[in-house]
Amino acid sequence: MVTLDTSITPIRSLKMMTVTGNGEFDQYFSIPEIQAQSFVVVDTLEDRGEYTFSPQAWYSPGQLHLRQPQDRTWQVMILSQGGEPFSAPxxxxxxxxxxNVRTQIDAINKVLTVHYSGAFQIGVYWRPGMQAQVIEWADVTFPSPITTYERPLIFLNAVDYMMVGNFSVKGSPGNWTGFRLKQWANKGAHGSAADDYMNIRWYCSSYQAPSTPAGQYGASVRDAANNRTFVTTANLSLLNSQPSATGFIQAGDPITGGGGYYAPSQQMPWTGNTADFVLANALFSLTNIIQTTQPLRPNFGGFLPGNRSILQMYCDNGSGINPLTANGRTLFASRPMKPL
Structure with missing residues (x-):
């Protein structure tokens, strides 16, 4: 007898590929595998430290749109909830x-599996009568590298307030070793919540085949080449929500400061559930605007105090010129199937 819990939706891989820019400002790629029920993550394959950047990306059935991809190669991950038919020979x-909830296990498409998890504190720490302490950067190293060609996916959550940016994954294809990010707390813009460390939880997911600890038993599925695509002992990354719109909208108060500093506020409806993690890979990376004197623009954001009904983003813009809109089509809400 087999009992299946069909209240969960594991995230499946339909296709992983790369595209290369030709230097145009807006570039469109024909990708028939992107279907109405698909969702796409565009990611860099480079580690440039705090200067790692990703292009703005949007997608629709059959088409991928990248803004300023330059002449670089980008990883494209086409993912699904499992709505496509079994079509491969x-x-x-x-x-x-x-x-409307689907659970699919097959010998073609791998499932996204949680490999590592943890927590860290970052931000500004104030106490009466004490000097403020600041932890500006979080730098996480995995217990062992992730060996897939594509970058692993990093998901972030917080006890309450979270405002981070300058995200990058450490390593290179076949040897991803960890990740780093920067705190962007702003006491004046976000009230008393920014007076404390941000307590952030994270987990790392990948399509790398999970190992099975000695002594455990269960069931697994292998493809025609004997590569394992699914094992019941794995902790799967579950899909809880995709963006309900094609991007963020201008909403909320911008952050302003001396010298003409300006960071426009953009928002997107979120799940309202504190159990949901947000994909960090593309959302919190820098964007490169080649034609300006300030080409690298940090995208930073997260969760406002006591509010999970929106996802809050800003684009750092010291000059107040050429504000960007945060990239909202290559992110989604996820949670682990089993407790971390």
Missing amino acids: GSYGIRTFNN
């Missing part, structure tokens, strides 16, 4: 439906 597996 020789494919096999099992699919269940529970209203």
Whole structure:
């Protein structure tokens, strides 16, 4: 007897590929594998430290749109909730439906699996009568490298307030060793919540086949090349929500400061649930505007105090010229199937 929990939706990989820019400002790629039920993550394959950047990206069925991809190569991950038919020759597996929730295990598409997790504190720490302490950077090293070609996906959550940016994954294809990010707390803009450290939880997910600890038992599925695509002992990354719109909208108060500093405020509806993690890879990376004197613009954001109904983003813009809109089509809300 097999009992399937069809209240969960594991995230599946439909296709992983690369595209290369030709230097145009806006570039469009025909990708038939992007279907109406697909969602896409565009990611860099480089580690430039705090200067790592990603292009703005949008997608629609059959098409990927990148803004200022330059002449660089970008990783494109086409993901799914499992709505596509079994179409590959020789494919096999099992699919269940529970209203609109799908659970699929097959020998073609890998599932996204949690490999590592942890927590850190970052930000400004104030106490009466004491000098403020600041932890500006978080630098995390994995217990062992992730060996996939594509970058692993890093998901972030917080006990309450979170405002981070300058995100990058350390390493290179086949040897991803950790990640780093910067705190962007602003006491004047976000009230008393910015007076404390941000307590942030994270987990790292990948399509690297998970290992099975000695003594455990269960079931697994292998493809025609004997590579394992699914194992019941793994902790899967579950999809809880995708962006309800094609991007962020201008909403909320901008952050302003001396010397003409200006960071426009952009928002997107979020899940309202503190159990949901947000994908950090593209959202919190820098954007490169080649034609300006301030080409690298940090995107920073997260969660406002006591509010998970919106995802709050800013684009750092010291000159107040050429503000950007945060990239909202290559992110999603996720949570682990099993407790971390």
